[in-house]
Amino acid sequence: MSERLILAIETSCDETAAAIIRNGSEIVSNVVSSQIESQKRFGGVVPEIASRHHVEQITIVIEEALAKANMQPSDLDAVAVTEGPGLVGALLIGINAAKAFAFANGLPIVGVHHIAGHIYANALVQEMQFPLLALVVSGGHTELVLMREHGSFEVIGETRDDAAGEAYDKVARVLNMPYPGGPHIDRMAHEATAAVEFPRAWLEDSYDFSFSGLKSAVINYKHNMDQRGEEIIPEQVAKGFQDSVVEVLTTKTLRAAKEFNVKQVIAAGGVSANKGLRTSLEEVFEKEGIEFTVPPLKFCTDNAAMIGAAATYMYDAGVRGNLAMNGLPGKELTSWSK
Amino acid sequence: MIWLGIETSNSPLSIAIVKDGQVLAEIVQNNKLTHSVTAMPTIEEVFKKAKLNPSDIDAIAVAQGPGSYTGIRIGVTIAKTLAWTMKKPLVGISSLKTLAANVKIFNGLICPIFDARRQNVYAGVYKGKELETVLEDQHLSLEDLLMEIKKQDEPVVFIGLDVDKFKEDIIAQLGNQANFAPYSYQLPRAGSMIELAEKEQLLSVNEVHTFVPKYHRIAQAEATWIKEQKKGHE
Numbered sequence: 001m002s003e004r005l006i007l008a009i010e011t012s013c014d015e016t017a018a019a020i021i022r023n024g025s026e027i028v029s030n031v032v033s034s035q036i037e038s039q040k041r042f043g044g045v046v047p048e049i050a051s052r053h054h055v056e057q058i059t060i061v062i063e064e065a066l067a068k069a070n071m072q073p074s075d076l077d078a079v080a081v082t083e084g085p086g087l088v089g090a091l092l093i094g095i096n097a098a099k100a101f102a103f104a105n106g107l108p109i110v111g112v113h114h115i116a117g118h119i120y121a122n123a124l125v126q127e128m129q130f131p132l133l134a135l136v137v138s139g140g141h142t143e144l145v146l147m148r149e150h151g152s153f154e155v156i157g158e159t160r161d162d163a164a165g166e167a168y169d170k171v172a173r174v175l176n177m178p179y180p181g182g183p184h185i186d187r188m189a190h191e192a193t194a195a196v197e198f199p200r201a202w203l204e205d206s207y208d209f210s211f212s213g214l215k216s217a218v219i220n221y222k223h224n225m226d227q228r229g230e231e232i233i234p235e236q237v238a239k240g241f242q243d244s245v246v247e248v249l250t251t252k253t254l255r256a257a258k259e260f261n262v263k264q265v266i267a268a269g270g271v272s273a274n275k276g277l278r279t280s281l282e283e284v285f286e287k288e289g290i291e292f293t294v295p296p297l298k299f300c301t302d303n304a305a306m307i308g309a310a311a312t313y314m315y316d317a318g319v320r321g322n323l324a325m326n327g328l329p330g331k332e333l334t335s336w337s338k
Numbered sequence: 339m340i341w342l343g344i345e346t347s348n349s350p351l352s353i354a355i356v357k358d359g360q361v362l363a364e365i366v367q368n369n370k371l372t373h374s375v376t377a378m379p380t381i382e383e384v385f386k387k388a389k390l391n392p393s394d395i396d397a398i399a400v401a402q403g404p405g406s407y408t409g410i411r412i413g414v415t416i417a418k419t420l421a422w423t424m425k426k427p428l429v430g431i432s433s434l435k436t437l438a439a440n441v442k443i444f445n446g447l448i449c450p451i452f453d454a455r456r457q458n459v460y461a462g463v464y465k466g467k468e469l470e471t472v473l474e475d476q477h478l479s480l481e482d483l484l485m486e487i488k489k490q491d492e493p494v495v496f497i498g499l500d501v502d503k504f505k506e507d508i509i510a511q512l513g514n515q516a517n518f519a520p521y522s523y524q525l526p527r528a529g530s531m532i533e534l535a536e537k538e539q540l541l542s543v544n545e546v547h548t549f550v551p552k553y554h555r556i557a558q559a560e561a562t563w564i565k566e567q568k569k570g571h572e
Contacts, residue, residue: 041563042559042563046557046559048407048557048558048559049557049559049560051407051408051411052411052550052553052557055411055414055415055418055550055551056548056550058415058418058419059418059419059422059423059546059547060547062419062422063422063547073423089407089408089411092374092408092411092412092415093411093415095374096374096377096378096412096415096416096419097415097416097419099378099416100378100415100416100419100420100423101419101423103378103381103382103392103420104392104393104419104420104423104424105423322379323378323379323382324375324376324378324379325375326372326374326375327374
């Protein structure tokens with residue numbers, strides 16, 4: 001197939017990002033402008049603040065992606081943008097910038113599902129092998145997705161309450177760690193020699209997840225200790241919490257991988273940057289002889305390179321958006337169709 | 339000189355192309371559809387009606403606020419992206435002044451109003467054919483606005499789709515001083531906005547990057563945060 005160059009834009013949460021991807025796998029440029037420093041003040045992402053930052057950053061980030069690639073708009077074949085899910089006001093900035101850019105430069109536009117993007121971050125590392133199982137874990141998502149071929153998605157399990165990343169952030173707050181709390185919990189868990197025992201929500205016979213009970217157990221533990229005037233050991237709480245999350249995620253992913261006889265398991269999303277989770281998944285799948293991949297750290301968190309990777313496969317399949325495309329905050333992950 | 343004008347700051351949408359002081363095509367609608375869906379297709383349509391291509395334009399004017407946060411951001415995002423990628427200058431115009439332009443032949447004060455909820459408004463007061471500023475655009479209580487206008491002791495015309503909500507209060511405060519624009523004048527027109535933009539300085543391409551909406555109000559979370567910081571210092 002001839003060369004395809006795609007400009008991708010991602011603004012679904014608190015990163016303003018643009019990237020240029022060649023042939024679905026080669027990163028020509030990748031720019032991410034993070035709002036973490038600003039959002040830290042509020043202990044989480046405030047949607048209105050996120051939208052305001054996106055408007056400030058959007059053309060700067062796109063221009064930088066083009067400049068780093070040493071390219072002009074006329075070099076591109078298409079523009080891709082995250083359509084959803086995400087914060088609606090945030091999505092709208094990327095979508096309207098993408099539509100305006102596409103209109104001005106006479107380019108086709110492709111709307112990408114954010115989770116498809118996270119999964120396709122792996123295509124930036126190596127070719128995907130089907131059937132494939134993806135464990136998507138982030139601040140907003142905890143899903144097991146089965147793919148039988150490119151563009152085919154079956155969500156076989158998902159969280160019934162909190163996303164794993166959400167639970168991490170809440171537990172971090174209980175332990176007085178700053179936002180975003182996930183990396184702190186991961187680090188503290190590794191420093192601990194012992195762990196406080198917390199429950200595991202197995203939800204037997206289902207690939208679904210639940211983390212709200214675990215979160216409550218951590219809060220109750222802290223509360224009880226406070227009432228008794230005893231000090232908690234934050235590292236041991238962090239380890240107990242992380243052990244529970246990692247064991248449930250690993251066990252369910254392994255069971256699904258065996259049941260569907262997959263050739264490859266991939267981890268995707270912000271929480272897949274977690275060292276505890278990575279190590280656990282690597283160990284079990286090495287033992288099982290099933291190929292396991294996880295994208296490099298910088299492609300685990302939100303970025304536009306992954307959107308460009310997914311968009312290239314969609315573009316090849318003939319999927320096209322139009323100037324009436326809207327932000328879809330609750331967009332479901334469905335298989336691609338023209 | 340060919341201008342593209344984009345106005346999405348509240349529920350109405352208006353897009354226009356003006357060439358050398360003539361409106362070639364203008365769309366004004368108030369069908370409550372989301373600007374995120376309708377703005378770009380309407381821009382495409384206006385180009386078609388004017389028989390022009392995107393690259394034919396020389397400058398872009400956009401309503402910069404105040405108004406609906408999301409609405410202004412959609413217009414500003416589209417305008418700055420078009421201006422940047424086509425290397426065209428950009429001008430931001432007050433959404434309130436754009437509306438005031440509809441009745442600039444009124445002999446007296448012109449007060450465009452947008453509802454900002456809880457008896458607060460975004461408003462400005464303008465005067466005369468040149469729309470000179472009497473009261474800068476701002477977020478204030480309706481009560482304070484009416485007090486300011488009363489002091490002026492001049493006839494005033496109120497304009498805007500939200501004026502109806504405040505009509506009783508306005509009449510109670512201002513009586514005969516107050517006039518109300520007929521409904522066919524209540525929608526902002528991108529053509530009038532371009533007419534205002536022609537008198538303004540054009541922003542360079544570099545300034546386009548830092549062009550942002552004029553919300554006239556900080557975000558709630560930020561206001562709360564600032565209050566907490568102040569408390570912490572006391």
